Amino acid sequence: MIAWLLPPLGLLAGLMLGAVTLTPAEAWSLLADPTQPLGQLLWQWRLPRVLAAGCVGALLALGGAVFQGVFRNPLAEPYLLGSAGGAAVGATVALLVALPLPQWLSLPMLAFCGAWGATWLVLALARLADGTSVATLLLAGVAVAALLGAVRSFLMLALSDETVSLQAVLAWALGGVQTPSWPELAVLAALTAAALALCLALARGLDLLGLGEAVAESFGLPVRRFVALAVLAGAFVVAVSVVWGGLVGFVGLMAPHLARWTSGPLHRGLLPRAAAIGAGLAMLCDGAARALLPPAEIPLGLVTAAIGAPFFLLVLAREARRG
Amino acid sequence: MAEAALDLRGLGYRTGAAALVEDVTFDLHPGEVLGLIGPNGAGKTTLLRLMAGLLRPFTGEVRLHGRPLPDWPARERARRMGYLPQHFAPHWDYTARELLRLGLERGGSAEGLEDVASLHGVAGLLERRWSSLSGGERARVLAASVLATRPGVVLADEATAALDVGQSLALMGRLRMAAREGAAVAVVVHDLNLALAGCDRLALLHQGRLQALETAASLAEDARLDAAFGVDFVRVRTEGGLLLTARGGG
Known part of the structure; x- marks a missing residue:
């Protein structure tokens, strides 16, 4: 129930918060009258921005839920696993290198390849050690994320020139939702809906995988093929979120956890709730990012990290106690 | 004897230079418990x-109801074969x-869940989470899930390893019940006396x-x-049959 309340709450907070903070009544009357200058601003800037943040949050949550399911690890998360970092490297190349492809195509494609490659790298490193234990996976993820961060910084320094603003790339790397036009928002919303459908199609397999590979296989799940497919789907979801929202950490960790507390571990119930919680969280954090230091904006990634890092430590402590 | 539910022909498996299984041939029949x-x-x-198809043999083959294991669609095979792992977490x-x-759905639907639960004595546990179950309750729930589709072949890998004697006997009893209903059961048993009594x-x-x-x-x-x-085993004859005990070392 709480899961479904978060998106409207986040939407309301997102509409109220910003350089000019509004009361709910003011926000409502401005939305109702788009002829006023402030009303226009709300319709053209704040509302699409808030909704885009919601989509990015939902995508991060879905990516986190799928990766937690695939890796059978409650600390797996697009940001910590390096898959978001991989997407960011791909996207940086697309932004800074003159490619024979138009950028609207090369950006998501390279982001997807980066996310996919990084996730496989972490999976392979973890398997080389001792499978998918919490510690191994985290260490492999940290190492890959650090490497990818270095590669991205190098690319930014080596390739940026007067034609590309380094600040723009940097702001995006710190995590921040760009304000889309309404047609752009429609594309993002459609991709988010497709991502939800794709993840729901994986739900039963993720449930079975939670029983361990041997039992999952004996219950009819072709484990290797399924993991390959799920990593592909997860990389797609993460790539879309990174293209629109940059590097935003911890939403993909928190949302699936909160969803699991409300709905239990079965993915059919978990995935939509995680998406709703992720959307609500991202809208709230994005509102805070715009309102804390007006007229400047704090990168969204900093706000989510401020909330998410303590949450991460809490989950880590719980896992350590469980052994 | 009835047609074999599972037949193994010249089965071999190795890792590196070490042969872990070499040229094993036998049949597993409906109604029997083989240890x-x-x-x-x-x-x-x-x-x-x-036998469960979780490893691919290097030589030989396993046939389920006369058809090679890899030729079965995954779902069909899953419905007809139950696998109880050694450690389940x-x-x-x-x-x-x-x-x-999840166990029942491999048969295509989750209908009859309550019946399966009462059959295996877990009706009172249904809403409990795994972490709150005792060792014996866990064994019962897992067995219920694996046996839910009434598979024709049941394979148990030292499923009694973490159980006390009463729980082990109860689990062997459930496997025996499955065999009575026509399943072919193979079970890895560490305890020789349990194997003698239950197989x-x-x-x-x-x-x-x-x-x-x-x-x-x-x-x-x-x-x-x-x-x-x-x-050198010491064989003690009792009313319940033969008991094996190892002669003291040293």
């Missing part, structure tokens, strides 16, 4: 995983109902090879048993 016994490292678990804290449902036939493995395949009563008297385990 796989042998010292540690004899290849029991590897053989069971080969779900990664998420499922409720007993959720676990039962119809015993397959003795040593260094990856099948050393003997006899009725439990006759293998109990067989010197190959002592040779495989490297001990």
Whole structure:
């Protein structure tokens, strides 16, 4: 129930918060009258921005839920696993290198390849050690994320020139939702809906995988093929979120956890709730990012990290106690 | 004898240079409980995983109801074959109902869940989470989930390893019940007396090879048993049958 309340709450907070903070009544009357200058601003800037943040949050949550399911690890998360970092490297190349492809195509494609490659790298490193234990996976993820961060910084320094603003790339790397036009928002919303459908199609397999590979296989799940497919789907979801929202950490960790507390571990119930919680969280954090230091904006990634890092430590402590 | 539910022909498996299972051939029949016994490292678990299709043999093949295992569609095979692992620890804290449902759904639907639960004595546990169940309750819930589709072949890998004597006997009882309903059951058993009491036939493995395949009563008297385990067993005759105990070392 709480899961479904978060998106409207986040939407309301997102509409109220910003350089000019509004009361709910003011926000409502401005939305109702788009002829006023402030009303226009709300319709053209704040509302699409808030909704885009919601989509990015939902995508991060879905990516986190799928990766937690695939890796059978409650600390797996697009940001910590390096898959978001991989997407960011791909996207940086697309932004800074003159490619024979138009950028609207090369950006998501390279982001997807980066996310996919990084996730496989972490999976392979973890398997080389001792499978998918919490510690191994985290260490492999940290190492890959650090490497990818270095590669991205190098690319930014080596390739940026007067034609590309380094600040723009940097702001995006710190995590921040760009304000889309309404047609752009429609594309993002459609991709988010497709991502939800794709993840729901994986739900039963993720449930079975939670029983361990041997039992999952004996219950009819072709484990290797399924993991390959799920990593592909997860990389797609993460790539879309990174293209629109940059590097935003911890939403993909928190949302699936909160969803699991409300709905239990079965993915059919978990995935939509995680998406709703992720959307609500991202809208709230994005509102805070715009309102804390007006007229400047704090990168969204900093706000989510401020909330998410303590949450991460809490989950880590719980896992350590469980052994 | 009835047609074999599972037949193994010249089965072999190796890792690197080491042969873990070599040239194993036997049939598993509906209605019987067959125990796989042998010292540690004899290849029991590897053989069971080969039988379950979790490992691919290097040589030979396994046929389920006359059809090679890899030719079965995954779902069909899953419905007809149940596998009880040695250690089972779900990664998420499922409720007993959720676990039962996942087991039942391999048959295509989750209908009759309550009936399966009462049959296996877990009706009162359905809403409990895995982390809150005791060892014996966990064994019952897992068995219920694996046996939910009434599979024709049931393979259990030292499923009694973490259980106390009462719980072990209860689990063997459930496997016996499945056999009475027509399932062919193969179970890896560490405890020889449990194997003697609970199994119809015993397959003795040593260094990856099948050393003997006899009725439990006759293998109990067989010197190959002592040779495989490297001990002289003392055989004590009781009202309930033969009991084996190892002669004290030193």
